[in-house]
Structures are given as C-alpha cells and as structure tokens.
Amino acid sequence: MSNYYCNPLNLTYRYQYNQKDEGFIRNREAADPSLIVFKGKYYLFPSMSRAFWSSTDLVNWEMYDLKNVPVYDYAPDVRVIGEYMYFSASKNGEICDFYRTKNPESGVFERIEGSFEFWDPNLFADEDGRVYFYWGCSNMTPIWGVELDPETMKPLGDRIELISNHKKTFGYERVGENHHYDMKKNNVWFMMRENFAKQMGCKAEDITDLEPIIENLPEEQKKIVQELLTDNPYIEGAWMTKHEGRYYLQYACTGTEYNVYGDGVYISDRPLGPFKPALNNPYSYSPGGFLPGAGHGSTLEDLQGRLWHTATMRISVNHAMERRIGLWPAGFDEDGELFCNQRYGDWPRKIDENSKNPWEAPEWMLLSYGKKVTASSGYHTVSNVVDENVQTWWKADTYQSGEWVCVDLGEKADVRAVQINFADDSGIVRLPKGKTAVEENKSPSRYIEEVIYQTQWLLEGSEDGENWVIIEDKRQAKTDLSHDLVVQENGTAVRYIRLTVTKLPYDSIPCISGLRIFGHMEHKKPEKACGVSAVRTSGMDMKIVWSGEAQGAVVLWGHAENKLYHSFMVYGKNQLEIGALIADTDYYYVRVDLFNEGGITEGDIVEVSQ
Numbered sequence: 001m002s003n004y005y006c007n008p009l010n011l012t013y014r015y016q017y018n019q020k021d022e023g024f025i026r027n028r029e030a031a032d033p034s035l036i037v038f039k040g041k042y043y044l045f046p047s048m049s050r051a052f053w054s055s056t057d058l059v060n061w062e063m064y065d066l067k068n069v070p071v072y073d074y075a076p077d078v079r080v081i082g083e084y085m086y087f088s089a090s091k092n093g094e095i096c097d098f099y100r101t102k103n104p105e106s107g108v109f110e111r112i113e114g115s116f117e118f119w120d121p122n123l124f125a126d127e128d129g130r131v132y133f134y135w136g137c138s139n140m141t142p143i144w145g146v147e148l149d150p151e152t153m154k155p156l157g158d159r160i161e162l163i164s165n166h167k168k169t170f171g172y173e174r175v176g177e178n179h180h181y182d183m184k185k186n187n188v189w190f191m192m193r194e195n196f197a198k199q200m201g202c203k204a205e206d207i208t209d210l211e212p213i214i215e216n217l218p219e220e221q222k223k224i225v226q227e228l229l230t231d232n233p234y235i236e237g238a239w240m241t242k243h244e245g246r247y248y249l250q251y252a253c254t255g256t257e258y259n260v261y262g263d264g265v266y267i268s269d270r271p272l273g274p275f276k277p278a279l280n281n282p283y284s285y286s287p288g289g290f291l292p293g294a295g296h297g298s299t300l301e302d303l304q305g306r307l308w309h310t311a312t313m314r315i316s317v318n319h320a321m322e323r324r325i326g327l328w329p330a331g332f333d334e335d336g337e338l339f340c341n342q343r344y345g346d347w348p349r350k351i352d353e354n355s356k357n358p359w360e361a362p363e364w365m366l367l368s369y370g371k372k373v374t375a376s377s378g379y380h381t382v383s384n385v386v387d388e389n390v391q392t393w394w395k396a397d398t399y400q401s402g403e404w405v406c407v408d409l410g411e412k413a414d415v416r417a418v419q420i421n422f423a424d425d426s427g428i429v430r431l432p433k434g435k436t437a438v439e440e441n442k443s444p445s446r447y448i449e450e451v452i453y454q455t456q457w458l459l460e461g462s463e464d465g466e467n468w469v470i471i472e473d474k475r476q477a478k479t480d481l482s483h484d485l486v487v488q489e490n491g492t493a494v495r496y497i498r499l500t501v502t503k504l505p506y507d508s509i510p511c512i513s514g515l516r517i518f519g520h521m522e523h524k525k526p527e528k529a530c531g532v533s534a535v536r537t538s539g540m541d542m543k544i545v546w547s548g549e550a551q552g553a554v555v556l557w558g559h560a561e562n563k564l565y566h567s568f569m570v571y572g573k574n575q576l577e578i579g580a581l582i583a584d585t586d587y588y589y590v591r592v593d594l595f596n597e598g599g600i601t602e603g604d605i606v607e608v609s610q
Contacts, residue, residue: 002487003351003352004348005349006347007291007324008324009061009310012481016048017437019446020204021428027426029047031047031323032312033312036079037301043078047089048072048446052064052076064105068107069109073096075089075296089121090119093117097113098111112153120136121134122134124242130147131153134238136238139235141235145271146160160272160273162275165233169540171580171583172262172580175231175233176254178577183231193210239263239298240271245269249273256312256321258314259288260285262286262294263284263296263297264282283338283565284297284309285566286346289344290390290421291390292313293313294340296311308327308328309330313326315391317391328341329349331358339358339565341358343359344569348485349363365520366388366518369571374406375394375404381394389513390421390513394511395423403501404500405498405499405512407515409494412463412493412495413494413519413520413521414519415494418485418518420512421482421514422482422483426508453505455477455504456503459474460500461494462495462496463494471486475503499512521597525600526594526598527548528602529548529592529601533609534607536581540582540583542590544590546574548574550596555578556591561589588608591606
C-alpha cells in the first residue's frame, strides 16, 4: 500500500440526488469531516456519505456503511469519551439526539435522547471529566457553547454566545468568491429561487431577479428573506482543541460554495471563554490551486503526536454542496499559535514515521499544467484536463467504453504519481427506480445513493506515443474512486500519459477535470521573484505584484516575518489580490515563491506597505 496521498482524499464519494425542477441534479458530496483516533485507529466521518472510513495510517482508508444513526443529518461530530465513541449530527430546527458505540463497524449505536436544537455540533471532553458542547451554523446567529451532563447529555446551564461575525474588520469573513460578494451567487439566493419557482409553477432558470417577488411578500416574511440575502458570513462548524492548558475554538466561514471557505480560531484559558481571536487568522485557508477551500473540519493529534487538519474542499458546479475532503499538516508554534500548512496543498504528500516536519516541501513537482492534450473526442474541451481548475473538464462525445485522453509532457520525464479526477456532467436525472427522496422543509429534496458502482480505466505511458506500457490497470476494479491516485515511487520514464475509460457509474459520459501528473523534469528552477511589491489597499485587502518566469507562484503572508502561515497558489499570473487581512493587525509580511517542473525557488520577505 502507498504512503502517499493527494487532496482531495482518495475516498468513495457517494452520489447525491438534489431536487431541481422536474427532476434531480446528481453529483458527489462529502464534507464537514470529523477525524479522531479511537482504539488505535483513525476514523473519518463526513456529511452526506451514509458511511464512515477507518485507517491505520491516514492514507489507506476502508469504507463502512453508517447505520442506526441519522445519516441525512448534517455535520456528523464524533468524539471519544471513555470506552465510547460519541456521535451526533444536526437537522435545522429540530431537537437532535446523541449516540454512542464501542464498535462503530458493528453498526450498534446506543441512542441518548436529545433535549435541544443544534446545528453543526461539536462535543469536547476535558481532562477533568467535564463535557462541553459547541454548535452554530448561520449568517444570523453565533457559535454557542454550554456544559453538558456527561450521563444524560443535557445542558447544565444556559448557552453562552462565543463567536459572532466580524465582517467589517476580519477580511477572511467576507463572503463571495475571493471575498467579492455577488448576491446571485449566494447559496441562499439559489435555494429561494428554487422554492419560488415551485410555488409559481415555473423553472428556476426562468427567475432572473428575486427583488420583485421579495417586495410583494408579507412584511415579516420579506424582512426574513432580506436578512438571509445579506452579505453576513456563515459562522459555523465549531471544533475544540486543547493545547498546553489553552482552549482553541475553531470555526468555519464564510460559505462552503466559495473558494475562500476556511477556518478561523479563537483562544481562551477556559472552555466556555471568554475567547479572543488568535493573531494567526484564518489558520486554515486555501483559496487557490486545483481544488480550493479548507473550511469546516477538525484537528487531530495522530498516533505519532503530529497534528493534522481535515476540512471541506469546494467544487460547487452542479450544486453548491458538491464538495470533497482535504487533509493537511498542522501544528502549534513556539508561541502557541495554531497553524495549518496548505502550501502545495493539493499535491502528493508522503506520510510515514519519518514525516515530522509539517512544512516539508513537495517531493515531486507538477508536470502536466498547460501541456498539450489529445483525446478520442470532445476536442474543444481537452485543455481543461491540464488547466488546474476542478470546475472545468474534458467531456467525451459518447458513452462508449474506450474513450481516452492523453497528455503530452513535451519531453521525457520521471513520472512518480498521477491523480485522475473524474467530474460529473449529467444534467437533470430521475431517482433510481424504487427510491424516494427524504423530505426537507416539507418538500422532497435529497437522496443519497446506496449502491457502490465501479469506475474502471487503463492508465498507460509512452516515450514516443506509439509504444505503450501499462502504469495501472483498473479495468476490472470493484471500486468507485473519483479522485484516484496512482503512485510510482521508483518512477516511470515517459513523455505521454494516456487514460482510457472503460466503465463509469450510471454509464456516464467520461468527464475528466484533471489528469494531474507529478514527478521530475531536467529543468532549471525559476529565478527568484523580483520587483515584488506588496501594498495594503484597505484594512482588509492587499495587492502583490512580482516579476519572474515560472509555471506558477505560491504567495505566503503572515503577521510576522517568521510566521508566513497563509498561502495562495496561482498559475500563470504575476499579481494577486488578497482580501483575508485583519484590519486591526498593523503589519503583514509577504514572500513570493516561484515554481516550475524543475523545482521551487523561495523569494525574499517584504513588508506590506500601508
């Protein structure tokens, strides 16, 4: 088994059916991951999967059906208290129960009747045996906390408001793609348009402007709708970590459908506060690269004492909730600041007993970006295979087995890994025969596929484009891995990489959002970035400009020269606007690192001018 992984995690992402007009949108989803150690193994519980995964190494995962708990409730939280794994999940506006088990694989869970409503739960057991609970998921309300009776799981007092939004001073809490708000891209706007379309008996696409409809609503209802369509960020996804006597309350913002979805953190000496925002915020933030997003997750100390953060990554093309799971190294620095390393965060990384440095540079470089691509059909979309954008893809012309796509690296290379990313492009479909959608807000809305299908393909390499060798043959695979990673630790010397698709779930047309190839080329590293200018354009924004020939750049920044914990990866650019600054932080520092197929060249640190 491989010791390498590449985000998103190589899991079976189950299909979802979400109601739209006269049918359903079908796409995969997994999000809001809780990752814990229980009885010497790692357990991963994400939303909307009807399943959980276990692992002994954080790389190779085994899937289990999730049974006897509410699998359609969002944000499953798992924690260990004594001999038990405790589970809870949430449904907006309803009292939610708790569950516990000594053996999650058995599917035997003991129900503990709930007594209050919550959304996006997080349970935390302190070292003194006291138990605390944190929850909240709204652009209107905060993160709350309360102490619970560990036997009954009932509150031992009134809830306390712990974290609310600071969108006027925390740049990273501003909603929108790259923190630029467009109401018509708001997930709430889309949901309201769907509901209004049902009431009016038309298609959602026929409604291009909600304002006239909103104006004609009863005054109280109009007020609620206008509040939901504000640019308030969602404050959600709490997770508590304790380190050297201090409590680190993490939370997600601004919205899961945006590339800037990330996690911030507040710190206190007590489990229910008062909390103060950490200097290093957001601590999990990955707005660039192939698959962006790093919000609503959990922080784990592994069996070797290393820290990891897992969170939600965004696709959000077919549906706003089209998402995946990412994992990144994390840690506490000498000042007790929580950090997460998302530099090159969707490139392959090795995990073994020697993986001690959370800031370790990538072992292999990306070789496929912008290279020439040919295909059996769908010629006008072939360049999408190598554009490092998960939201675009090559789509073949037919459903027939044997459609293929091929990347020409331009010269022979030492290929060490290939990540094969399948996309979904099915349009409106019907539910599987005999299945019904669960009801949400009194209307059928969702069905999670129960069947595990097969994704089968053949991966080949060639030095000359005529004679081919098999790199990986999955034409008889029983698995359905939509982001499969093929690792060749000893390398394969080839110029061409060809993927032939033989079978897909539902006999779908092959769609590939990324045939990502990693390894080594005999190229000179880029020269160091020069002419770097970093200017603060407002309290929460800055613009960075640089010169230098490279495939791409990773822009690092932080509130101290030795704390450049934030990063933003871009391809083919020499400038970048970043809107994640904190207005009250007086100084920021920036470094621009350039990379190509030959390696990474670190830049010089510059102070951001006011």
